[in-house]
Amino acid sequence: MMNDIVFGVSDFVAVFNQTIEYAYPSINIVGELANFRVSKNRWVYFDLKDDMSSVKFFGTVYQLPGPLEDGLMVQVTGVPRLHPQYGFSISVQNLKPVGEGSIKRASALLEAKLRSEGLFDASRKRLLPYPPARIGLVTSAESAAYHDFIKILQERWGGVEVELADVQVQGEKAPPQLIAALDYFNSHNNPVEVIVITRGGGSAEDLSAFNHEQLTRSVATSRIPTLVAVGHEVDVSLAELAADRRASTPSNAAQILVPDKTNAIADVRASIEVMHNQVLSNILMSKACVYDNVSDIFQALEGSLLVASRDILLLRSEVEAQNPARIFGKGFAQIRNVATNKLSKSVHDIQIGTEIEVRFVDGTATAQIYSKSSVSDL
Structure with a gap:
């Protein structure tokens, strides 16, 4: 009988681990975070407790959604183990805040951290192309957000090429799928001009994927300009803060990207x-x-x-x-030496016996010089 079996300590630890691994290869536990600490910027130790019990957990910072603090309600997925030296603990595989209050508090802690790094600075923001010729759309193909965005885009402008990355927008698979879609568009041989990440509204837990640290960093470091539209007017997600532009709804995202063709x-x-x-x-x-x-x-x-x-x-x-006719009309005459056919302007130009032609206003007459005298002779 099992009660008669006596184990050595190491044997018991081995049997216990085999048994619990078979019965519970992975477990989900919800509780209040306590005694949270980080060692050497890598190792994470904390307890989960309720009113009656407490369980120790062990993991790495890479498995955390962001900064945490005691008092948060979280759900941990992990592997239970009995360590030969350190006793019973659960090795963390995944951790997420649960409950609206804890989700918002965890988001606020991460926002403060990223803001201190300058990840949300206005100087990082880029202008979006207007209107873009090619859009990379990251959302669920079955969602109302997808259909609303496409409908408004076509109604307002039309002719814009949209390439869809069909992803989950909530749940544990959402952050890695969203990040993979961003990486895909940023490494595309025929790049789009803008990446739109969108979904409709929901509870704080539904929207928690958009407050994921690695997704927020991927949005902030995207080579291609980003527009994030989460349909929740009250709270702004961290991915929206990191984007080059945010929109209040999927429809508003389409309105931002293209003009109204009628207008x-x-x-x-x-x-x-x-x-x-x-x-x-x-x-x-x-x-x-x-x-x-x-x-x-x-x-x-x-x-x-x-x-x-x-x-x-x-x-x-x-x-x-100066008209000669007028001069002749005043009684003046013109004398020309017939022999030389030259005008005689002086008494010295003619000699006794010279034949001359005298021109009057109304005709001419021929005469011969019989005598002459000059002024100096008078």
């Missing part, structure tokens, strides 16, 4: 109307300027013509004054 067309028409009116105004102003310039030119020409007319009249008067 866009109206804006284009209004712009065309403004440009038409501006061009028309410029033409009218140009016509007025041309008219004014032509008027100025005509006035200038008119003034120039008046001056020219006056100058011509003066010149005409001068020319008329």
